[in-house]
Amino acid sequence: MFFFILINNNSNKMFFLFIMFFSTLISISSNSWFGCWIGLEINLLSFIPLISNSKNLLSVETSLKYFLTQSLASINFLFMILIKFSLLKNFNMNNIISIMMNSSLLMKMGSAPFHFWFPNIVEGLSWMNNFMLMTWQKISPMILLSYYFNKNFLIFMIIMNLIIGSLGGLNQTSLRKLLAFSSINNLGWMIFSIMISENLWLFYFLIYSMMIFMMISLFFLMNMYFMNQLFINNMNFFIKLNLLINFLSLGGLPPFMGFMPKWIIIKFLLINKFYFLTFIFMMTSLIIIYYYIRIIYSSFMFNYFKMKWMNLLMKNNMLLINLSSFISISSMILSTFIFM
Amino acid sequence: MCFNSFFFLFFFMLINFFFFVYFIMNGLSVFFEWEIISFNSMSIVMSILLDWMSLLFMMFVSLISSVVIFYSKSYMNSELNLNRLIILVLMFVFSMVLLIISPNLISILLGWDGLGLISYCLVIYYQNLKSYNAGMLTALSNRIGDVMILMVICWIMNYGSWNYIFYFDFMKNDYVMFIISFMIIIAAMTKSAQIPFSSWLPAAMAAPTPVSALVHSSTLVTAGVYLLIRFNYLLIDMFFFKVLLFLSILTMFMSGISANYEFDLKKIIALSTLSQLGLMMSILSLGFPDIAFFHLLTHAMFKALLFMCAGVIIHMMNDIQDIRYMGGLSLYIPLTSLCLNISNLSLCGIPFLSGFYSKDLILEMVSFNSFNLMVFILFYLSTGLTVFYTFRLIMYVMISDFNLMMIYNLYDEDYIMLNSMFVLLFMSLLSGSFLSWFIFFYPYMIYLPFNLKLMVIYVSILGSILGFMVSNMGIYSLNKLLLSYNLSSFLCLMWFMPNLSTYGLSYIYLNFSQILFKNIDMGWSEIYSGKGIFNILKNYSVFYNIYQMNNFKIYLFSFILWFMILFIFFFI
Secondary structure, eight states, X not given: OHHHHHHTTOHHHHHHHHHHHHHHHHHHHOSSHHHHHHHHHHHHHHHHHHHOOTTOHHHHHHHHHHHHHHHHHHHHHHHHHHHHHHHOOSOOSSSHHHHHHHHHHHHHHTOGGGOTHHHHHHHHSOHHHHXXXXXXXXXXXXXXXXXXXXXXXXXXHHHHHHHHHHHHGXXXXXXXXXXXXXXXXXXXXXXXXXXXXXXHHHHHHHHHHHHHHHHHHHHHHHTOOBHHHHHHEEOOHHHHHHHHHHHHHHHTOTTSTTHHHHHHHHHHHHHTTOHHHHHHHHHHHHHHXXXXXXXXXXXXXXXOOSOOOEEOOOOOOIIIIIHHXXXXXXXXXXXXXXXX | OHHHHXXXXXXXXXXXXXXXXXXXXXXXXXXXXXXXXXXXTEEEEEEEEEOHHHHHHHHHHHHHHHHHHHHHHHHTTTOTTHHHXXXXXXXXXXXXXXXXXXXXXXXXXXXXXXXXXXXXXXXXXGOSHHHHHHHHHHHHHHHHHHHHHHHHHHHHGGGTOSBGGGGTTTSTTOHHHHHHHHHHHHHHHHHTTOGGGTTHHHHGGGSOHHHHHHHTTTSXXXXXXXXXXXXXXXXXXXXXXXXXXXXXXXXHHHHHHHHHHOOBHHHHHHHHHHHHHHHHHHHHHTTOHHHHHHHHHHHHHHHHHHHHHHHHHHHHTTSOOBGGGOOOHXXXXXXXXXXXXXXXXXXXXXXXXXXXXXXXHHHHHHHHTTOOHHHHHHHHHHHHHHHHHHHHHHXXXXXXXXXXXXXXXXXXXXXXXXXXXXXXXXXXHHHHHHHHHHHOSXXXXXXXXXXXXXXXXXXXXHHHHHHHHHHTOOHHHHHGGGGGHHHHHHHHTGGGHHHHHHHHHHHHHHHHHHHHIIIIIIIIHIIIIIHHHHHHHHHHXXXXXXXXXXXXXXXXHHHHHHHHHHHHHHHO
């Protein structure tokens, strides 16, 4: 369903969507760095038609911004590949070349010190495009990162991600920017998980995409872009409940699904004696939870005495919403059977 | 409900009476033990000890409670929840019976806690703020005793069982027994309202009058005395008994003085109960438990009667309890006045009423066993004070003019109340002599000089003269008490004990907690935990958003700059 929403029943967009998927596959399954680079370029060029909408001035600007940042990162990536080919004879991970290659990949995925484009662009996209940006577009840079990375540099970048992701969202009122900063924070977790193992990353990434999909589809269906819209609308109780559950799940509160990958990563951190890093991980996710709770504050209250001026006439879509929050609640419990 | 309960309790009384006669005639005592659970050689048992003492006490309790229930049929006539009152009184009597018959600490606790809980329910029966406060004071004061009993249960576990009567002989000098006796004495002092804990007893006057008649005569307040009577083999010649002696004499003295300052009819009677309790406790701590028990029983009779008379008077006076409004009642309600006078004179120890037998015996035993001057003086002084406030009460209530209103409705034909009072009138006339024949197998031999023998008469005459004079004081002379305001407020407020046990306990902590709340909860911890962290994070976030507000070009340039720096590092 969601793909049809994304491509808006437009055959051209359908075409670009497939190209985008396949470009990612090209990039992550390629044998050489050039293949990777080609995949990244195709990905960029197929994503821009998806997000651009000639009727909307903002989206044109956004697609231009996206193009500029991605192409800048791609240029540097290509440049570093060439330098690496020509200068480095042996396979050495911890050198400046790896830092530079990682920097360009981090720029591509919108990771912390190079993330400044990310909230800007997110603000100009529709919800479903945001979903693509926050999930699918991060696959290929992250997989490529796992092939060749500088450990110390990346740990530093993880800390930057965590702190900037948590602090940046604190003052936001726009839901899209909030989710952008939360995705920056989650990027820290994901980069760490990909440093440990690809399976762990896959696990984290899948669950994160699932949660973010629930959130985004809810906001998309309710047509909400700012925080006060949640407060002034009269919502169906079940929608409120689903919003609450999914946000707590995204924040990583224990009984819900979102806690599980975080739990596993924290366990890995503690096994590998990254105590200080664990501290930062946990404290920043606390801040994240704080601003999630602020969003669903009105849903938390038994009696919320503020006047509500609008009625949100939305039916409770059983399949999408209830099922997804059922997954959020139960999958943590069900997963114990999987990992038994 | 009333009549059923009355008949039930009355027959229970008769059964107890016959068993008492049988047991005391044959010198029997029966001990049942039902083992409830046993583990690790500790057995929790429900034990029942029936001897003449417990049977006699049960007889008195059931007699008074039956009469009180009968009385409350009329006294609480238009009460909607009368059944609740009756049920509570029945449960109260039941827990008192549990306390009386069991020599086992765990099963004593059952009755002991039941008394505390149900006395709370009875005091708050009228459901207003005053009775709520009084009930809370009562319950919490008694709770100290409950805690002490609980701790005694813990300590006595060292001996392997909770039947304390088995350990009196050979464990007397044990250190643990020392602690146990201390705790038992504290518990008994809370129940019997001895001096640090005595503020609850006048406060408990918020209960309905029949309940006061029951609670303050034979059940709740005498539970502590009864416990100490049971424990007295252990406690005799111990240090704590000397402390208890002083405290109980002071209680007697204090309440005697306070009763003289008091104008509330029920409170005067309550304070006289307190003074009689002090008398019982003191004679007990001098080492005469049987005399203490004797006085307990006679006192129960005339004090219940006194309260019931007071209830009748309160009924007739449109619920006014202030004795200044009364006066000349003997002209209007002769039968009630008869009961009131007999019980009052019995309280004073006028010869051949029931109080005489016990009280005279107590005072002569005090004179006979040479104790120190302070004990002696306080004993006789408080006896004089008893007569003092009794005569003051009689003068205020019985003599002179009726002071309430032009229109009044004094009647003496409520025969439900009067009949129940006559039973107790009979008992308070006769129970002294009949008990002294029953329970003393041989009379106490007392040999005193003539003046010392007549000392009781002297102080009584002095007290009655003083009471007469005080009751004739006009408002002009009464206001002279304001000249010694500090002294008179000290004396009439029971030596500030109600304040000490309410404000005195809570003031410091409330003040301290307010300071803590202000400084910690709303101050430092707010700055350094919740609000402070939020402010820090918010400021960081604002600081970060300054970066986020830049031109898009600058972001791209910063990335290129980063690459430049890396290149420089790479080629160095």
